[in-house]
Amino acid sequence: MRRMMHSHSDVCIVGNGAIAKTTALAFAQVGQSVTLLTPASVPAAASAPALVPAWDVRVFALNHTAHALLSSLKVWGALDAERVAPVDAMVVSGDGAQAGGLGFDAYGAHVGTLAWIIEDRNLNQALDAALRFAQNVNQVQGRASRIEWRSDAAVVHLDGGDSITAALVVGADGAQSWVRGQCDIGLDYRSYGQRGVVSNFECEKPHHGAAHQWFTGADGIVALLPLPGNRVSLVWSAPDALADVLEAESAGQLAERLAVYCQDKLGVLTPVQPELVRSFPLRLMRPHSMVAPRVALVGDAAHVVHPMAGHGMNLGFADVAQLVKTITEREPQRGIGDERVLARYARARKEDVLLMVMATDGLARLFGADIEPLRVVRNLGLSLLDKLPGLKRRMISHALGK
Secondary structure (H helix, E strand, O other), X not given: OOXXXXXXXXXXXXXXXXXXXXXXXXXXXXXXXXXXEEOOOOOOOOOOXXXXXXXXXXXXXXXXXXXXXXXXXXXXXXXXXXXXXXXXXXXXXXXXXXXXXXXXXXHHHOOOOOEEEEEHHHHHHHHHHHHHOOOOEEXXXXXXXXXEEOOOOEEEEEOOOOEEEEEEEEEOOOOOOHHXXXXXXXXXXXXXXXXXXXXXXXXXXXXXXXXXXXXXXXXXXXXXXXXXXXXXXXXXXXXXXXXXXXXXXXXXXXXXXXXXXXXXXXXXXXXOXXXXXXXXXXXXXXXXXXXEOOEEEOXXXXXXOOHHHOOHHHHHHHHHHHHHHHHHOOOOOXXXXXXXXXXXXXXXXXXXXXXXXXXXXXXXXXXXXXXXXXXXXXXXXXXXXXXXXXXXXXXXXXXXXX
């Protein structure tokens, strides 16, 4: 007969992505015992190992907040540095004959680099390596079935009778968060009617560490992010009908479409992996609360924003840093799952999250409207903003996470 597992820890983190793993490492670093609950792994199909792994089409533009957190956890140094690309400049272009423009660069922002482009695989491999050597972290695989609330703890019950008792449960389990659902936290949801189409390309001309973004109006938002060498990563926020076409076409045909925007800057684009074009749905999700009794939400479980600025992951890292800081600075008489402590965390994150939601949602609406008078106004706005250094510095500072 199988023996039931009943584990106890200070914090139980539910999730399997980079934010969940970072949360586990951060709590362990400040002396809390941690259980990281992940789904049961699915055995990978056997295949010959590649000498040089292909470039991951899922990438993140990590800001200085993320860099500082991952560095403090000794994760940044474990990344494969040859697969990390610094972003030294960003060029934003409007649409139409009178397209406006806006530029940022590291020199003007008084920093060494604006951001770093990192593949999902590279980041998770570094986090997994750190977790293997982490003290106070117990990794458990299983499927959670329900949360039971007690006066002094929460109990996460798993299929099969196992359970995890913890003073605090952290939901780091993504946009469709099971933890959030267990807490009956309401949710504002809106689909953008777009999908993010992603792929990687070699470019004929050097990108010089510059990220490019084009607001195209009816065709959505095209972003090309620098990768190491003469490579770029595409994130095209395309209306659903166009996304269907882009996915049905070859990566070579996609490169031909991109030439309209970037050939003068990057030259001819050549697919890195001709067969690899992927997409994901774009939506706005705003839970009514980031906390519940003995529960805190982080990452996509707490907010999902439009990816145009690449800051969804950065918001998650900022959540983790603030949650651990708030709990570390609590009064000695208060436990880590104390209602007032968790309320402080929610208040501390409210403004940053709201500003990012308003900025990304507002820009998505503004540049998604295919109306000529509005096109003229928004292009003039981009050009005007480019000539206001004080406002530009404030925008850059917030984007950098400083």
